[in-house]
Amino acid sequence: MKYGFNNDKYLKIQSEHILERIAQFGNKLYLELGGKLFDDHHASRVLPGFQPDSKLRMLQQLSDRAEIVIVISALDIEKNKVRQDLGITYDVDVLRLRTEFMNRGFEVNSVVITHYNGQSSADAYRQRLERMGIKAYYHYTIEGYPNNVALIDSEEGFGKNDYVETTRPLVIVTAPGPGSGKMAVCLSQLYQEHKHGVEAGYAKFETFPVWNLPLKHPVNIAYEAATADLNDINMIDPFHLEAYGKIAINYNRDIEIFPVLNALFEGIYGENPYKSPTDMGVNMVGFCMDNEDACCDASRDEIIRRYYTALNRLADGASNDSEVNKIKLLMQQAKITTEYRKCTVAAKVRQELSEKPSSAIELADGTIISAETSSLLGPSAALILNATKHLAGIPHDVKLIPQEMIEPIQKTKVSYLHGNNPRLHTDEVLVALSMLSTHDENCRKALEKLPELKGCQVHSTVMLSEVDRKIFNKLGVGLTCDPVKKG
Numbered sequence: 001m002k003y004g005f006n007n008d009k010y011l012k013i014q015s016e017h018i019l020e021r022i023a024q025f026g027n028k029l030y031l032e033l034g035g036k037l038f039d040d041h042h043a044s045r046v047l048p049g050f051q052p053d054s055k056l057r058m059l060q061q062l063s064d065r066a067e068i069v070i071v072i073s074a075l076d077i078e079k080n081k082v083r084q085d086l087g088i089t090y091d092v093d094v095l096r097l098r099t100e101f102m103n104r105g106f107e108v109n110s111v112v113i114t115h116y117n118g119q120s121s122a123d124a125y126r127q128r129l130e131r132m133g134i135k136a137y138y139h140y141t142i143e144g145y146p147n148n149v150a151l152i153d154s155e156e157g158f159g160k161n162d163y164v165e166t167t168r169p170l171v172i173v174t175a176p177g178p179g180s181g182k183m184a185v186c187l188s189q190l191y192q193e194h195k196h197g198v199e200a201g202y203a204k205f206e207t208f209p210v211w212n213l214p215l216k217h218p219v220n221i222a223y224e225a226a227t228a229d230l231n232d233i234n235m236i237d238p239f240h241l242e243a244y245g246k247i248a249i250n251y252n253r254d255i256e257i258f259p260v261l262n263a264l265f266e267g268i269y270g271e272n273p274y275k276s277p278t279d280m281g282v283n284m285v286g287f288c289m290d291n292e293d294a295c296c297d298a299s300r301d302e303i304i305r306r307y308y309t310a311l312n313r314l315a316d317g318a319s320n321d322s323e324v325n326k327i328k329l330l331m332q333q334a335k336i337t338t339e340y341r342k343c344t345v346a347a348k349v350r351q352e353l354s355e356k357p358s359s360a361i362e363l364a365d366g367t368i369i370s371a372e373t374s375s376l377l378g379p380s381a382a383l384i385l386n387a388t389k390h391l392a393g394i395p396h397d398v399k400l401i402p403q404e405m406i407e408p409i410q411k412t413k414v415s416y417l418h419g420n421n422p423r424l425h426t427d428e429v430l431v432a433l434s435m436l437s438t439h440d441e442n443c444r445k446a447l448e449k450l451p452e453l454k455g456c457q458v459h460s461t462v463m464l465s466e467v468d469r470k471i472f473n474k475l476g477v478g479l480t481c482d483p484v485k486k487g
Helices: 007-024 041-046 054-065 074-078 090-103 120-131 182-195 218-226 238-244 252-269 292-315 321-333 342-354 379-392 403-416 426-436 441-448 466-474
Strands: 029-033 066-073 107-116 135-140 170-174 201-205 234-236 249-251 358-362 368-372 457-460 478-481
Touching: 007 029, 007 054, 007 201, 029 182, 041 218, 041 292, 054 066, 054 170, 066 074, 066 090, 066 182, 074 090, 074 107, 074 120, 090 107, 107 120, 107 182, 120 135, 135 182, 170 182, 182 201, 182 252, 218 234, 218 292, 218 321, 234 238, 238 252, 249 252, 292 321, 292 478, 342 358, 342 368, 342 457, 358 379, 368 379, 379 426, 379 441, 379 457, 379 466, 403 426, 426 441, 426 466, 466 478
Parallel strands: 029 170, 029 201, 066 107, 066 170, 107 135, 457 478
Antiparallel strands: 234 249, 358 368, 358 457
């Protein structure tokens, strides 16, 4: 695979910049963490070479001086919002994140429920957290946010929010996903800390959009596609342009909130140390791309992947046309169509020829492997077998799993478990392959090739089951599906 990002360089210069920012605000710094801390798969997809836990490893150096506050929106609790990459709801992910952070040496005592307006689901969640010994706080919906600065910066605005009690100099504010209200929590805490006699500072650690890349750079367009459901818009930072005469890229929510931050800092310090939203950030990603072409190619793949994800959500009734239409426009800006992905074209060609649901994968060397559904295997299970056989140098006509082994599994699925689909899923094929590998050399060789699928691109002409999607996700494969449900 082509790597475009220098992860070691990133760890070095990113940690240096955050340490400088902490030193700038001696006693207390609220560091808003945008994106994922230890499983940033979006960044690893659009910046090949970026490790999903890079930010965590860098911040672990400060764990003895830091604590983490996790933020979740009452709106997301109410609608059971799901984190798409993991298939779990945000409220469940808060608990997962807390456990993961604590296992890595961080102190995590607090959860802030934002956008609270008396939702019973939020009340129940707070009670659940408190039964687990986790401090939970409410931050309320403020009418006119973020434009009504006078109300926000008052006792009827941030002053109504619960004061989150923290004990360490560095407070990292994170969340399961975007739109949770992390920045508002930080700003509210600045207001509350000032009331308690603490002069706290604020900084933003967010990977996207990349401020020193062009507005329409594929990496930045991919970020817009990833947040299409939030209607985030990348913009030239007007405050930065006015202050320095230089173009920097930010996004609408940070630009909209900047007057609020400016008013808060002026109220606390007499002046704002930041002249623009871009100044608030410490992101150094744009300085660490060794192969920009590789990052652009990966970002184009990601834009298309997000488009198909939106189509699938629409087919499931989980979204509306606006998300799909926005990503369509972003694809036009990136000057790509779905045919940019070779595996997408190959899967559709295979289906046209076979008249059966099909799938295809583009391997690391550019080789395209395809498969179709059969009476024994679904298209994704067949594809994994075909791909691993190719990588292991096993002739295509060799049957790794004998039919007499598949048929009893199918009987169990249909007769005993009352399933409707007798065909084997990917997990069932991998279990069978594992059992056979103890005495079959070809099965062993095929299994050993599974890690080589990481980073590859796959397309299916039908929507896959949750089981199959999770297997591809665990293998690190970029999967897209046509919004067609299996018959």
